[in-house]
Amino acid sequence: MQRYLFSRIIQSLLLMFGVLVIVFFMVRLTGDPAALLINRDFAGPEQMAAMRAALGLDKPTHLQFVDYMTRLLSGDFGYSLRFRQPTLEVIFSGLPITFLLAGLSLTIAVLVAVPLGIVGGTSPNSWVDFLARVVGLLGQVTPSFWLALIFIWVFAVNLRWFPSFGIDSANAYVLPAVALSVGGMGQLARLTRSAVLEIRNEDYIRTARSKGLSPRAIAKNHVTRNAALALISVIGVQFTYALGGSVYIETIFAIPGMGWMLNEAIRSRDFVMVQSLTIFIATFAIVMNLITDILYAAIDPRIRY
Numbered sequence: 001m002q003r004y005l006f007s008r009i010i011q012s013l014l015l016m017f018g019v020l021v022i023v024f025f026m027v028r029l030t031g032d033p034a035a036l037l038i039n040r041d042f043a044g045p046e047q048m049a050a051m052r053a054a055l056g057l058d059k060p061t062h063l064q065f066v067d068y069m070t071r072l073l074s075g076d077f078g079y080s081l082r083f084r085q086p087t088l089e090v091i092f093s094g095l096p097i098t099f100l101l102a103g104l105s106l107t108i109a110v111l112v113a114v115p116l117g118i119v120g121g122t123s124p125n126s127w128v129d130f131l132a133r134v135v136g137l138l139g140q141v142t143p144s145f146w147l148a149l150i151f152i153w154v155f156a157v158n159l160r161w162f163p164s165f166g167i168d169s170a171n172a173y174v175l176p177a178v179a180l181s182v183g184g185m186g187q188l189a190r191l192t193r194s195a196v197l198e199i200r201n202e203d204y205i206r207t208a209r210s211k212g213l214s215p216r217a218i219a220k221n222h223v224t225r226n227a228a229l230a231l232i233s234v235i236g237v238q239f240t241y242a243l244g245g246s247v248y249i250e251t252i253f254a255i256p257g258m259g260w261m262l263n264e265a266i267r268s269r270d271f272v273m274v275q276s277l278t279i280f281i282a283t284f285a286i287v288m289n290l291i292t293d294i295l296y297a298a299i300d301p302r303i304r305y
Contacts, residue, residue, distance in 0.1 A: 005294060012290045019282045023275055024068055077279075078272035082265055087276035090261060097167065098250070098257035102242035104173055105180035110235065113139075113185045117192025122223065124197065132193050139186015145248040148179040152252070165254035176253045180245055184238040191234055195227040202226075229296070236292030240285040 059067070071078070077087040113135065120132030155175060156164035163172045200223065246259035254260070258277060265273035 008290055008293050012286050016283055016286050019286070020069070020072070020279065021065075023278050023282070024065055072279075077276040080265070080270055080273040080276075082268040082270035082273055083261070087273050090273065091258060091276065091280055094257045094261050097255060098243060098246050098259060101173060101177060101180065101246055101249070101255065101257060102239055104177035105242050106184060106235065106239050108177060108181040109184035109188055109238065112181075113188035114192050114231065117189045118196055118223070118227065120189075121193040121196025121227075122200065129193070132189050136186050136190035136193065139182050139184075139189065142182055142186075144179050144182055144245055145252060147182055148176065148249055148252045151175045151179055167255055172253075172255075176249045176255060180242055180249045183245065184242065187238065188231065188234060191230060192227060195230045196223055199223050199226050232296050233292050236288050236295075240288050243281055243284065 075088070077091075079085070080087045080090050083090045116128065116132045116135060120126070120129035123129055151162075152164045152175065155161045162175050163169065164175075166172060243258070246257055247262055248259070249255070250257045250259035251263045258281070262274065262277045264270075265277065
């Protein structure tokens with residue numbers, strides 16, 4: 001286990017370094033950041049040179065990268081021109097909102113999709129199985145941003161059950177969380193159903209039946225526990241996907257989380273903020289994958305070997 005853990009940590013650190021390198025050079029491949037921050041119709045060569053010097057863009061690229069890594073290691077992610085604050089302060093102000101929204105959406109997806117997939121897989125060709133297949137199909141083909149607009153029109157504008165923007169109350173999270181959960185719900189329903197159908201044909205299930213165990217005991221002690229192994233990795237990935245999908249959902253519902261901040265930074269050409277948010281989200285995705293791999297190996301000893 002220690003060898004497996006050490007190798008996964010080294011791989012995650014290398015992947016994180018690769019993300020930093022890609023983000024650094026992609027920002028510079030999009031053009032001159034100073035030209036994006038200053039209106040060239042009103043700024044002269046002196047102002048452009050001063051802005052490049054302030055951003056450190058007057059140095060060779062390799063020295064810029066060294067300065068960039070040095071600042072990151074010291075916790076300096078830069079200053080956001082859009083929000084007029086250090087980028088880390090802006091990120092941490094929106095972090096709880098985005099995490100809460102992603103957590104609620106994942107909880108809804110798990111509570112709906114996993115029981116539906118288990119019952120559908122243990123009862124093939126039943127009406128529950130048909131419902132599980134429909135949820136799995138519609139969940140994966142329905143865009144969350146389109147569903148969010150439909151929810152606003154039906155439940156906020158016409159029925160007036162929920163607010164259409166902001167997070168002034170607890171029920172303001174209902175529509176965005178449900179809209180964001182649809183994609184994960186579809187994937188979890190299909191995966192759970194497929195895993196249960198595959199496990200039902202295993203030899204140890206036939207052995208359990210021959211020993212006289214009830215269908216409920218088999219489903220609880222054998223089918224569900226083994227199907228959970230396949231769900232662990234997907235649930236971790238789905239939480240990361242929810243963070244990425246929050247860009248659309250938070251923008252539509254005007255929720256001041258990291259997704260809304262990223263959209264605002266892109267619109268205002270705040271490349272420092274875009275760079276910091278990209279690094280933060282990518283780092284979180286890598287850490288989540290590492291935690292998922294460790295949990296998977298702890299539950300299933302075959303992975304460690």
